[in-house]
Amino acid sequence: MLRKKWLLVLAFLTVAGLSAYGQQKSITAVDLTKFTVIEKAAEKVLAHNTAGVVAGDLTKTVRIEKPTSAILAHNTAGVTATGKEFVNPKVEAGRVHWHPSLAVACEAAKKSGKPVFLFQMMGKLDDQFC
Amino acid sequence: MFSNDDVANFINKNFEPVWESVRPVPIVRIDFGNGTVLTRTLHGNIATYVCTADGRVLDILPGIYEPQTYLHGLNQFRLLHNYVARAKDQAATRLKEYHEGQIRALKENETPPQFVNHAGVTKAGIERAILAVLVPGKEAQQWNATSAKTHKPSSQLKLPSNNDIANWKILAEDTQINETTRRLQIHEMLAAAGPVQPKAVTKKLYKEVLHADLDDAYLGLGQTLFAGYPFAKEELGREHESK
Numbered sequence: 001m002l003r004k005k006w007l008l009v010l011a012f013l014t015v016a017g018l019s020a021y022g023q024q025k026s027i028t029a030v031d032l033t034k035f036t037v038i039e040k041a042a043e044k045v046l047a048h049n050t051a052g053v054v055a056g057d058l059t060k061t062v063r064i065e066k067p068t069s070a071i072l073a074h075n076t077a078g079v080t081a082t083g084k085e086f087v088n089p090k091v092e093a094g095r096v097h098w099h100p101s102l103a104v105a106c107e108a109a110k111k112s113g114k115p116v117f118l119f120q121m122m123g124k125l126d127d128q129f130c
Numbered sequence: 131m132f133s134n135d136d137v138a139n140f141i142n143k144n145f146e147p148v149w150e151s152v153r154p155v156p157i158v159r160i161d162f163g164n165g166t167v168l169t170r171t172l173h174g175n176i177a178t179y180v181c182t183a184d185g186r187v188l189d190i191l192p193g194i195y196e197p198q199t200y201l202h203g204l205n206q207f208r209l210l211h212n213y214v215a216r217a218k219d220q221a222a223t224r225l226k227e228y229h230e231g232q233i234r235a236l237k238e239n240e241t242p243p244q245f246v247n248h249a250g251v252t253k254a255g256i257e258r259a260i261l262a263v264l265v266p267g268k269e270a271q272q273w274n275a276t277s278a279k280t281h282k283p284s285s286q287l288k289l290p291s292n293n294d295i296a297n298w299k300i301l302a303e304d305t306q307i308n309e310t311t312r313r314l315q316i317h318e319m320l321a322a323a324g325p326v327q328p329k330a331v332t333k334k335l336y337k338e339v340l341h342a343d344l345d346d347a348y349l350g351l352g353q354t355l356f357a358g359y360p361f362a363k364e365e366l367g368r369e370h371e372s373k
Contacts, residue, residue: 086159086169094132096141098149102185102328105148109183115211117145117204118179118328122171122342123155125132129171130155 088127098125131197140201144208145180152332153344173349175340179328180207186325188214188225192312192339195305196298202274209245209262216262222325228264229321236314241267246274315339 099105105116123130132138141147155174161167178191178200188210191203210228217224228243235242246269249261265273316339323331337343343350356362 086157088157092133093149095135095138096132096147098147100148102148102150102181105146106181106183106185108146109181112146113183114144114146115188115208116179116181116183116185117141117147117207118181119147119149119176120152120179120328120332121149121155121176122151122153122174124151125149129157129169130174 088124088129090126091128093125131200134197137197137201137204140204144204152336156349173342173351175336175342177332177335177340178203180204180211181328182211182215182325185327187320187323187328187331188325189229189320190316190331190335191308192316192335193304193308194301195308196301199305199309206245209247209260212260213245213262213264225325226321229317231264232317233314233321235267236310236317241271243267244270244274246270312339 099108102116102118105118108114109116119125121130132141156172157169158172159167159169175193177193180188180190182188189207191200191207195203213228214221214225232242243264243266245262245264247260248263249259316335319331319334319339333344337345337350341350346352348355
């Protein structure tokens with residue numbers, strides 16, 4: 001339980017930096033799946049909250065992710081978290097005609113002679129936040 | 131990315147596409163209590179595989195790319211599939227040689243060998259007319275420069291106007307890392323593994339190339355997250371009591 005509360009505190013502090021930079025409104029989904037809305041916000045938070053970003057390790061690993069870790073590690077002030085169940089809104093998964101599974105895509109590939117395009121991700125492509 | 135017409139049309143025309151989730155993405159959501167809610171993901175990542183019809187991995191693009199490079203990579207994947215398929219019984223050997231050639235070039239900081247379509251301009255205009263040939267990097271660059279003059283995308287693949295140049299710069303830099311460091315790791319991984327199913331390399335890919343340990347509840351960030359955890363002793367004591 002303590003660990004869960006701790007995570008909530010850390011999560012709050014990670015994102016709290018946004019308020020200081022005038023980004024307090026909800027992020028709206030735009031379908032450049034990972035790197036426009038979601039990642040842009042992350043980048044801006046981290047750009048203003050971290051000193052000494054290492055050059056050459058970038059969008060998702062260092063400039064965003066590592067400084068995030070740094071924020072989390074160094075902010076320990078307690079904040080009470082009250083949570084409601086979050087429902088990730090469903091969105092269209094772009095204009096690609098996706099097969100429902102890898103097996104189905106492979107069957108289609110046998111007939112068409114085309115290669116299989118497998119897009120693997122954390123989260124779901126048809127979720128707003130993915 | 132997949133709402134971009136050029137990208138979506140290219141995928142629809144040349145591939146049998148499918149997406150799958152390897153695990154939920156961490157989501158941070160702050161309700162400020164005044165109607166303002168901030169929601170975002172943290173530490174997510176992606177990978178694009180090209181596979182044969184029997185589900186064997188031919189190659190992988192790691193992480194996020196700027197659209198033009200992504201499209202170029204997908205075109206290379208399309209040609210790779212043709213190049214390997216034509217080898218028939220020698221497909222595994224040809225694939226291994228392809229990966230080894232890429233490794234050699236990347237280690238020497240040279241432009242890696244690339245595929246060009248030798249089906250000819252007239253034939254290439256016909257759907258699925260492909261004769262993929264692997265040529266040295268410099269030769270491919272000349273070929274692509276000539277080809278680019280005659281095949282322009284319908285749009286310029288620009289981000290929306292509210293995205294600034296800094297974002298492009300970061301994305302371009304990330305693309306560069308993907309195309310060098312991470313691609314080298316992937317070629318080494320696939321050269322060693324051979325033509326395997328995606329699940330055989332997914333965890334290794336995410337852990338070693340994309341730095342997200344799928345077997346770890348905290349994606350490998352636990353040590354950092356809890357480095358200053360003030361209740362560690364208390365929690366440890368409770369665990370002992372419960373045993």
